[in-house]
Amino acid sequence: MRRATRGWSSLSKSARPPSSVSSTSPRLRVVEIFTSLQGEGPFTGTRSVFVRLAGCDLRCPFCDTTYSLDPRTGKPIAIEEIAIIVERARPSLVVITGGEPLLQRRGVNELARLLTEQGYRMQLETNGTLPAPRPGEPLYAVHHVVSPKDVPVAVEGARLHPSWVEASRATGRVWFKFLASTREHVEAIAVYVKEKGIPRDHVYIMPLTRDGMSMDELLKLHQQVAKLALDYGFNFSPRLHLLLGLR
Numbered sequence: 001m002r003r004a005t006r007g008w009s010s011l012s013k014s015a016r017p018p019s020s021v022s023s024t025s026p027r028l029r030v031v032e033i034f035t036s037l038q039g040e041g042p043f044t045g046t047r048s049v050f051v052r053l054a055g056c057d058l059r060c061p062f063c064d065t066t067y068s069l070d071p072r073t074g075k076p077i078a079i080e081e082i083a084i085i086v087e088r089a090r091p092s093l094v095v096i097t098g099g100e101p102l103l104q105r106r107g108v109n110e111l112a113r114l115l116t117e118q119g120y121r122m123q124l125e126t127n128g129t130l131p132a133p134r135p136g137e138p139l140y141a142v143h144h145v146v147s148p149k150d151v152p153v154a155v156e157g158a159r160l161h162p163s164w165v166e167a168s169r170a171t172g173r174v175w176f177k178f179l180a181s182t183r184e185h186v187e188a189i190a191v192y193v194k195e196k197g198i199p200r201d202h203v204y205i206m207p208l209t210r211d212g213m214s215m216d217e218l219l220k221l222h223q224q225v226a227k228l229a230l231d232y233g234f235n236f237s238p239r240l241h242l243l244l245g246l247r
């Protein structure tokens with residue numbers, strides 16, 4: 001069985017960058033690359049390679065990946081090298097996340113072009129503050145899961161860019177994943193979804209988890225939030241990787 005990809009360090013030990021990687025190849029600042037099941041959103045359960053990029057425009061107090069927020073962290077890697085790591089794992093989906101991946105939009109577009117040409121299905125995780133991809137950008141063709149941070153409790157500086165709602169209607173490839181732990185949260189999300197005209201069938205409610213929760217606490221929170229999602233007529237997303245002890 002293929003071993004899970006654990007970062008890019010294996011690349012320098014077991015393979016050289018391809019001769020096609022020149023000093024002018026676009027690079028992305030990468031924090032980690034790993035293989036797991038997509039634990040969240042519409043592709044939950046899909047065997048995926050995750051490419052986590054450095055830097056974020058927000059500082060959510062609950063963020064579970066604070067090690068990715070500083071743009072200086074991580075390592076600049078040529079997109080062709082990322083494609084080799086992906087090729088070794090042969091996933092069903094490549095997930096680009098962060099930090100906020102759209103801060104490196106040009107490089108992410110180049111990676112999307114390369115991986116789409118190679119036949120990979122891609123999905124981007126974003127907080128939605130930056131504009132949605134426009135027709136003609138390679139990123140326009142990929143799937144996007146937007147997790148707004150101006151609701152249910154507004155994070156400083158967070159505002160959903162309205163182009164995401166338009167893109168969701170235009171392409172059907174944009175979903176919205178809201179974090180909630182209480183009925184008040186889901187109530188606020190319902191008002192927001194209506195106000196913004198977000199297509200309801202593209203909305204997922206996902207448990208807002210805390211570091212160090214026990215399995216019992218996680219399961220109870222999943223049960224509560226799933227029930228609230230049903231009550232309010234929304235889809236539910238688990239955080240499957242947390243329930244399964246995956247990364």
Ligand SMILES: C[S@@+](CC[C@H](N)C(=O)[O-])C[C@H]1O[C@@H](n2cnc3c(N)ncnc32)[C@H](O)[C@@H]1O
Binds near residue numbers: 064101128208
């Ligand atoms: C680390 S973020 C990176 C992508 C982007 N910055 C964003 O916020 O969507 C990846 C996903 O984790 C979610 N997330 C972060 N901290 C969380 C927490 N404590 N509980 C539940 N989801 C969380 C985010 O909402 C987002 O959907």
Ligand SMILES: Nc1nc2[nH]cc(C(=O)O)c2c(=O)[nH]1
Binds near residue numbers: 036125246
């Ligand atoms: N298994 C797993 N699924 C995920 N879906 C979105 C993630 C993210 O951090 O963006 C994530 C993650 O970190 N792990």
Ligand code: SF4
Binds near residue numbers: 058059060065127
């Ligand atoms: S936007 Fe995403 S990566 Fe940035 S702080 Fe918030 S949850 Fe973390």
Ligand SMILES: [Mg+2]
Binds near residue numbers: 064065
């Ligand atoms: Mg995560």
